[in-house]
Amino acid sequence: MEATEYTEKLIEHFQNPRNVGRIPRPDGVGVIGDPSCGDYLRIYIKVKDDRLFRIKFEVYGCPAAIATTSILTEMALGRTLEEAQKIRPQDVAGALGGLSAVKMHCSNLGTAALYQAIALYQQQR
Numbered sequence: 001m002e003a004t005e006y007t008e009k010l011i012e013h014f015q016n017p018r019n020v021g022r023i024p025r026p027d028g029v030g031v032i033g034d035p036s037c038g039d040y041l042r043i044y045i046k047v048k049d050d051r052l053f054r055i056k057f058e059v060y061g062c063p064a065a066i067a068t069t070s071i072l073t074e075m076a077l078g079r080t081l082e083e084a085q086k087i088r089p090q091d092v093a094g095a096l097g098g099l100s101a102v103k104m105h106c107s108n109l110g111t112a113a114l115y116q117a118i119a120l121y122q123q124q125r
C-alpha cells in the first residue's frame with residue numbers, strides 16, 4: 001500500500017465518523033497526543049456490568065486517526081473491559097482494510113486512549 005493510499009472503508013469512516021462527541025460524567029477518560037504529528041485524541045467511556053455500553057471520542061487529527069478511532073469505538077462497544085483491552089492497533093487497521101506503514105502509528109492513538117480510559121475507570125472503583 002502506498003504511503004498516502006487510503007481504503008474505501010477508511011475514507012467512509014473519515015467522512016462519517018461514528019460515536020463522535022463527549023459523554024457527560026464519564027466513568028473513564030483517556031487522553032493521548034502524538035508529539036510527532038501534533039494529533040490529539042480523547043475517549044470517554046461509560047461502563048455497566050463490566051461492559052462498555054457507551055463510548056465517544058473527540059479528535060484533532062489526520063484522516064487515519066479519525067477513521068481508526070471511529071471503527072475502534074464500533075469494535076469496542078458492548079465488549080467487556082477485558083475484551084476491549086485486547087483490541088490491538090493491528091486489529092483496528094485490519095478492520096479498515098489495512099493502513100500503509102507510515103500511517104500505522106495513527107491506529108495507536110485510539111487504542112492507547114481506550115486502554116487509558118479503562119485503566120482510569122478501574123483505578124477509581
Ligand code: FES
Pocket residue numbers: 034037038039061062063064065105106109
Ligand atoms: S498523522 Fe498523526 S495520528 Fe495520523
